[in-house]
Amino acid sequence: MSGQAHSAAASRKPAYMNDAVRAVLEAPDPRIKAALARQAVADWSHGALGVDTQAPSNWPDRPARPDRPTLLAPRNMPTRKLGSEKGRASQIHALAHIELNAIDLACDMAGRFCDRGLDDSFYGDWLSIAADEARHFLMLEKRLNDMGFAYGDFPAHDGLWEAAYDTRHDLAARLAIVPMVLEARGLDVTPGMIKRFNKAGDTATVRILETIYEDEKSHVSAGVKWFHEVCSSEKIDPTHCFHNKLNDYFKGKLKPPFNEAARTAAGMPLAFYSDTTAR
Numbered sequence: 373m374s375g376q377a378h379s380a381a382a383s384r385k386p387a388y389m390n391d392a393v394r395a396v397l398e399a400p401d402p403r404i405k406a407a408l409a410r411q412a413v414a415d416w417s418h419g420a421l422g423v424d425t426q427a428p429s430n431w432p433d434r435p436a437r438p439d440r441p442t443l444l445a446p447r448n449m450p451t452r453k454l455g456s457e458k459g460r461a462s463q464i465h466a467l468a469h470i471e472l473n474a475i476d477l478a479c480d481m482a483g484r485f486c487d488r489g490l491d492d493s494f495y496g497d498w499l500s501i502a503a504d505e506a507r508h509f510l511m512l513e514k515r516l517n518d519m520g521f522a523y524g525d526f527p528a529h530d531g532l533w534e535a536a537y538d539t540r541h542d543l544a545a546r547l548a549i550v551p552m553v554l555e556a557r558g559l560d561v562t563p564g565m566i567k568r569f570n571k572a573g574d575t576a577t578v579r580i581l582e583t584i585y586e587d588e589k590s591h592v593s594a595g596v597k598w599f600h601e602v603c604s605s606e607k608i609d610p611t612h613c614f615h616n617k618l619n620d621y622f623k624g625k626l627k628p629p630f631n632e633a634a635r636t637a638a639g640m641p642l643a644f645y646s647d648t649t650a651r
């Protein structure tokens with residue numbers, strides 16, 4: 373981002389956390405989006421942002437996106453092989469695209485559900501996650517640049533916002549599907565991806581993936597914690613509720629093998645996912 377764009381992002385000083393995260397969702401430029409997310413968590417941690425607890429009006433259903441990359445339906449996405457530099461860049465591009473979506477997902481979580489009587493630490497957790505996702509995006513984007521590519525050079529998956537849209541009115545479902553299914557799936561597949569990049573001798577990418585892997589455990593953990601809080605405040609059984617939300621909002625089945633060690637470290641009960649593969 374240019375110095376001018378950085379200072380433009382930093383000079384906007386919303387009074388409310390809600391406006392700060394809305395600005396992230398509405399920013400099409402990925403670097404400005406990332407800078408705004410980092411600014412929001414900095415302002416929050418300095419006590420500069422309040423929370424408007426009114427139901428949000430005209431909340432964006434979808435985040436703004438740049439003109440590039442071209443977005444394709446998942447079935448039209450080209451296959452990626454890590455043998456060549458271009459193949460690895462294409463895989464890193466796919467991960468950067470996931471992280472860009474993750475910035476918006478965390479900001480949407482913080483802004484969309486502000487009328488549900490949640491503790492301030494809920495907003496603090498998701499703002500901090502948004503800042504992590506911004507850092508992940510920027511690390512992957514820099515790696516792409518170092519390899520001679522840029523974000524936007526490859527087509528990207530168009531289905532990533534679907535789960536957010538489907539769960540836009542249901543906080544328990546959002547927590548179940550986004551951090552506890554999609555991000556938990558990241559814990560399952562990242563160690564294998566690290567091995568493949570290691571085999572290709574790409575240690576620079578391996579280091580980035582190792583950082584992301586460690587951070588993502590805390591994102592799943594935040595999802596589990598707030599899912600239990602919501603279930604407890606609504607006096608419903610968490611395991612039963614998780615399975616209901618899977619049935620209602622998740623197409624297909626959870627895919628084993630599961631990374632039980634990482635899931636357990638993130639506080640995810642085995643009963644949530646161990647018997648759902650046969651549904």
Ligand SMILES: [Fe+2]
Nearest residue numbers: 471474505508
């Ligand atoms: Fe991430």
Ligand SMILES: [Fe+2]
Nearest residue numbers: 474555588591
């Ligand atoms: Fe994450």
